[in-house]
Amino acid sequence: xxxxxxxxxxxxxxxxxxxxxxxxxxxxxxxxxxxxxxxxxxxxxxxxxxxxxxxxxxxxxxxxxxxxxxxxxxxxxxxxxxxxxxxxxxxxxxxxxxxxxxxxxxxxxxxxxxxxxxx
Numbered sequence: 430x431x432x433x434x435x436x437x438x439x440x441x442x443x444x445x446x447x448x449x450x451x452x453x454x455x456x457x458x459x460x461x462x463x464x465x466x467x468x469x470x471x472x473x474x475x476x477x478x479x480x481x482x483x484x485x486x487x488x489x490x491x492x493x494x495x496x497x498x499x500x501x502x503x504x505x506x507x508x509x510x511x512x513x514x515x516x517x518x519x520x521x522x523x524x525x526x527x528x529x530x531x532x533x534x535x536x537x538x539x540x541x542x543x544x545x546x547x548x
Contacts, residue, residue, distance in 0.1 A: 458530070469530060472521040480514045
């Protein structure tokens with residue numbers, strides 16, 4: 430009987446762990462619903478996947494291969510792909526109704542980067 434109770438407790442814990450993670454994100458991000466959390470995670474997923482394809486296409490168009498120096502790839506990534514990621518966050522955020530969330534995050538990031546260059 431005790432083993433059965435332990436198994437039931439274990440199953441209950443396994444089910445609630447992901448839920449706790451989503452609740453923590455909801456609180457941390459100051460969101461109103463779990464749907465917003467899910468939509469924001471979808472935006473991050475879509476943006477990351479799209480950037481992978483863009484990077485591959487960019488590097489192919491620039492003629493980069495395995496012999497291309499890492500620093501050239503890194504600079505190209507920062508100049509082209511990083512801004513594309515930020516724009517895609519806003520686009521996908523807009524399409525999924527979460528533009529204001531991502532717009533606020535973008536403004537915070539720009540201010541933080543600006544502070545780095547002021548010092």
